[in-house]
Amino acid sequence: MVAVVVSLPVWLTTLALMRNQSGGPGSWILVGDPLVALGCLTVLLWRRRWPLAIALAVTVASTVSALATGAALLALCSVGTRRRAVEIGAVSLAYVAATQFANRVYPVEGSTDVLWWIQIVVPAATAGIAVSVGVAAGARRVELRSLRERAESAEREQRARAAQARALERNRIAREMHDVLAHRISLVAMQAGVLDHRDDLSADEDRVLVRSIAESSHQALEELREVLGVLRADPGRPEPPQPSLDRVPDLVADARVSGLDIRLTDAVTGNPPEGVGRTCYRIVQEALTNAAKHAPGAVVRVTLDGAVGGTFGIGVRNGPASLRHAARPPASGFGLLGLGERIALAGGELDHRPTPDGGYVLTARLPWPDSPAHSHEKSA
Known part of the structure; x- marks a missing residue:
């Protein structure tokens, strides 16, 4: 036209x-x-x-x-x-x-x-106008194509970030569910195995184990409700505080009531940062869970040491099992993997391996920065 x-x-x-x-x-x-x-x-x-x-x-x-x-x-x-x-x-x-x-x-x-030059200049000027319009239109097309590609790239990146966020959230939920339930359910399974295989227990000892099973099951349900409550809560609502280093003695006491023979050595001087203490609690929890699963009746030694400005060390060592399982407990394979992720995020190192006597040892080292906010001594 x-x-x-x-x-x-x-x-x-x-x-x-x-x-x-x-x-x-x-x-x-x-x-x-x-x-x-x-x-x-x-x-x-x-x-x-x-x-x-x-x-x-x-x-x-x-x-x-x-x-x-x-x-x-x-x-x-x-x-x-x-x-x-x-x-x-x-x-x-x-x-x-x-x-x-x-x-x-x-x-x-x-x-x-x-004049001859007019016969050349006028057509050349007309051609120049047509070329200028074409060049401008071509530049506009290139710019629109670039903007379209940039928008599509940004949309792809947004979808990739959303997918990554969903995957990270799923992993976080799975890790929290494992941390909350694995320890309690493992203790319940171990206590039930003791009741099934020990015919020489007195009535009082039976009642203690049954009561411990009931308490551990109740605590597992309560902790599960807390996790589900966090998942259902409003995004702006703060999460409940996570267990830290000060809860390790309670963790050990619960495991002892459940039948584990645990020796705790606490040589920590100072109060570590909240992230280090929370990671320490999860390491000890996972190690005791594995000991209850795979080495029932074994002596478990838990060693904590460290000071501000150095490193925070956690060592959990258990001997061979002295009790036989009623049934081999299922192994998810996520516990040590989750610990490795936690410790890597904290900038630490994790090592775990079987020992020559048939036991198992797990050690971890976490950095403890020399921060004035965390250098005060632990409260009694």
């Missing part, structure tokens, strides 16, 4: 000038010229596939068709959108040359009196 609007005034002007001449306009400008222009407009439909060839063909055809001038300028504009200097120069030169031959196809009185 744009090509027709541009070409129509040129064709009508040429037709009017030739009518004023003695020979008249002739049949070519009335029939042949429009047919050539129609062919050029049709060929332009394939200009995106073969831009240079189509532009040169239309430009050459415009030599014998005034009505094809708009098609030639549109082809030149289309080549300009590609922003390739060699192609633009070739088509522009062909357009300027075509205008010179067009003056001979349609001789108009007085056209020979026009």
